[in-house]
Amino acid sequence: MSVAVLRPCQLPYFCCVFMDSFNIFLYIYAAVVFIQLLHHLFFYSRLAWGRTAKPSGQELPGxxxxxxxxxxxxxxxxxxxxxxxxxxxxxxxxxxxxxxxxxxxxxxxxxxxxxxxxxxxxxxxxxxxxxxxxxxxxxxxxxxxxxxxxxxxxxxxxxxxxxxxxxxxxxxxxxxxxxxxxxxxxxxxxxxxxxxxxxxxxxxxxxxxxxxxxxxxxxxxxxxxxxxxxxxxxxxxxxxxxxxxxxxxxxxxxxxxxxxxxxxxxxxxxxxxxxxxxxxxxxxxxxxxxxxxxYRPLHKFFLSLQPVTQILVYLLLPLAVWKDPAFWYVPAGLFLFRWIINRILYTSVMRKLDEKDLVPFIEVFDLLQVFYYFRFFKAAVVKTRYRWN
The missing domain is CATH 3.90.550.10 (Spore Coat Polysaccharide Biosynthesis Protein SpsA; Chain A)
Incomplete structure (x- = not known):
């Protein structure tokens, strides 16, 4: 009994499309955006939309x-x-x-x-x-x-x-x-x-x-x-x-x-x-x-998510577009979606902390922070003695 061998052109259509358009950078990019938004929504939303604590009604301490x-x-x-x-x-x-x-x-x-x-x-x-x-x-x-x-x-x-x-x-x-x-x-x-x-x-x-x-x-x-x-x-x-x-x-x-x-x-x-x-x-x-x-290890882990994902968001975007220019709108859409969510969160927190005049510059500082992270990385990981004046 002869066994039929499927050539690439005989594979199901969706498999061919997947193999031809597979873009590892796109999947990594999507994962990075998801992780950052999950972090922001889990933490920042509590300050942005959480209820302000009311006075306890207890006697105020000296x-x-x-x-x-x-x-x-x-x-x-x-x-x-x-x-x-x-x-x-x-x-x-x-x-x-x-x-x-x-x-x-x-x-x-x-x-x-x-x-x-x-x-x-x-x-x-x-x-x-x-x-x-x-x-x-x-x-x-x-x-x-x-x-x-x-x-x-x-x-x-x-x-x-x-x-x-x-x-x-x-x-x-x-x-x-x-x-x-x-x-x-x-x-x-x-x-x-x-x-x-x-x-x-x-x-x-x-x-x-x-x-x-x-x-x-x-x-x-x-x-x-x-x-x-x-x-x-x-x-x-x-x-x-x-x-x-x-x-x-x-x-x-x-x-x-x-x-x-x-x-x-x-x-x-x-x-x-x-x-x-x-x-x-x-x-x-x-x-x-x-x-x-x-800081405690758990704190360092969660705090590192912001700078790491922030850097990757900007570094992987051109790579994802370069790997598959025909689908440039996918990583671009993810980037835009992230911007929208961040703007909503940041704007709400800025209003609460009376920093409303910074709202127009959210996207500018979003990019500049990447350079700041590289600039100040040494201070966060290398022991240096600083003096209190």
């Missing part, structure tokens, strides 16, 4: 606002009165002077005579057991008389006199950590837009992850936690030798799904002045990224 300062005379004169004029029943403002020599000490003495809510703490000329501002911050927390601390910097200004109240409304029965948003002032120029978009993007990430039950960081310009928790976890002992990490690494260690909440009310925002040169901004960004390698 709070110690802590500011670490080194040669911040000008900033303290501008911002410290705004902290002392907060509309809140029980709080104090602790300024930790880290050996300033610019008039900070004299100003604090002068203001303390008129302001009973102000407490001064001096570091002194000692060999610090911890790098950066971790030792001054530890001294400030030890000096706190209230069970909750609220951290900010000397160059920060609260959005309103309701800053403390709004942040404290984030506390519920089992809450021990409250994460806030800290944008930069809106100024003219592309550098300002770049800094503010990067700040928005970082905020969208850590706030969304926290709302999804995976808190991994906060920013020291607007961050609160319970004093007892700080000492229960040993403070900054695990990373005492690192100049950075007093905010993100500590939160990465202590924050969990059940004990962390976020506050996105515009009254809770803490504004600060952005860097004025590209060099200063690059140094600041490198310093911030230098602690990411110490």
């Amino acid at each position: 709070v110690s606002v802590i500011v670490c300062a080194r040669n911040e005379d000008t900033n303290l004169k501008q911002h410290l009165p705004l902290l002392l004029r907060q509309d809140y029943p029980a709080f104090e403002v602790i300024v930790v002077d880290d050996n300033s020599d610019d008039g900070t000490v004299e100003y604090l003495y002068y203001l303390a005579e008129k302001e009973p809510l102000l407490k001064r703490v001096k570091v002194g000329n000692v060999n610090k057991p911890m790098a950066g501002k971790k030792f001054p911050l530890t001294l400030g927390i030890k000096a706190a008389q209230y069970p909750v601390v609220l951290l900010t910097d000397a160059d920060c200004a609260p959005a309103s006199d309701q800053w403390i109240r709004t942040m404290m409304q984030g506390y519920q029965a089992h809450t021990e950590v409250v994460l806030g948003y800290a944008p930069f002032h809106k100024l003219a120029g592309w550098l300002n837009k770049t800094i503010r978009f990067e700040t928005f993007f970082a905020g969208m990430n850590y706030l969304s992850y926290a709302k999804a039950g995976m808190p991994y960081m906060g920013v020291g310009r607007n961050l609160s936690y319970k004093t007892g928790m700080f000492f229960r976890y040993g403070g900054f002992a695990d990373h005492r030798e690192l100049p950075s990490g007093d905010d993100d690494l500590f939160i990465n260690k202590i924050a969990r799904r059940k004990n962390t909440r976020v506050v996105t009310d515009s009254n809770s925002f803490m504004y600060s002045a952005p860097k004025e040169t590209w060099t200063d901004w690059k140094y600041q960004k490198q310093r911030h990224l230098s602690t990411a390698r110490y």
Whole structure:
């Protein structure tokens, strides 16, 4: 009995079409777009469309606002009165002077005579057991008389006199950590837009992850936690030798799904002045990224999905079109679909975080981020010592 052998032309039509038009780059590209959109919809949608937490109705806790300062005379004169004029029943403002020599000490003495809510703490000329501002911050927390601390910097200004109240409304029965948003002032120029978009993007990430039950960081310009928790976890002992990490690494260690909440009310925002040169901004960004390698493995995995898929989206698009020009509209359609979903998500979050003027530049920064990832990759993976000024 003879066996018929099918030649390629005798195969079913759909098989011939599949083999002739098979484009490995297209399938990889589709998978990359799917993974990125799945990541964005799972995390960012919670911040974009999630319900804003309402005040718990519990009695508001007493709070110690802590500011670490080194040669911040000008900033303290501008911002410290705004902290002392907060509309809140029980709080104090602790300024930790880290050996300033610019008039900070004299100003604090002068203001303390008129302001009973102000407490001064001096570091002194000692060999610090911890790098950066971790030792001054530890001294400030030890000096706190209230069970909750609220951290900010000397160059920060609260959005309103309701800053403390709004942040404290984030506390519920089992809450021990409250994460806030800290944008930069809106100024003219592309550098300002770049800094503010990067700040928005970082905020969208850590706030969304926290709302999804995976808190991994906060920013020291607007961050609160319970004093007892700080000492229960040993403070900054695990990373005492690192100049950075007093905010993100500590939160990465202590924050969990059940004990962390976020506050996105515009009254809770803490504004600060952005860097004025590209060099200063690059140094600041490198310093911030230098602690990411110490995050928990699960956090590093999920956080890597965004930059990896972002890079592949742009690198694989021309390859997918080149492999099969006749079907160029398939990868182009996937790219456009991704753009539409991202624009919807980003626009919603920008409105919530009062960054609406950045909406027209979403697609521009979407592309520029690819170059930023390559530019700052070394800072995220190579150990480099940065100094706290």
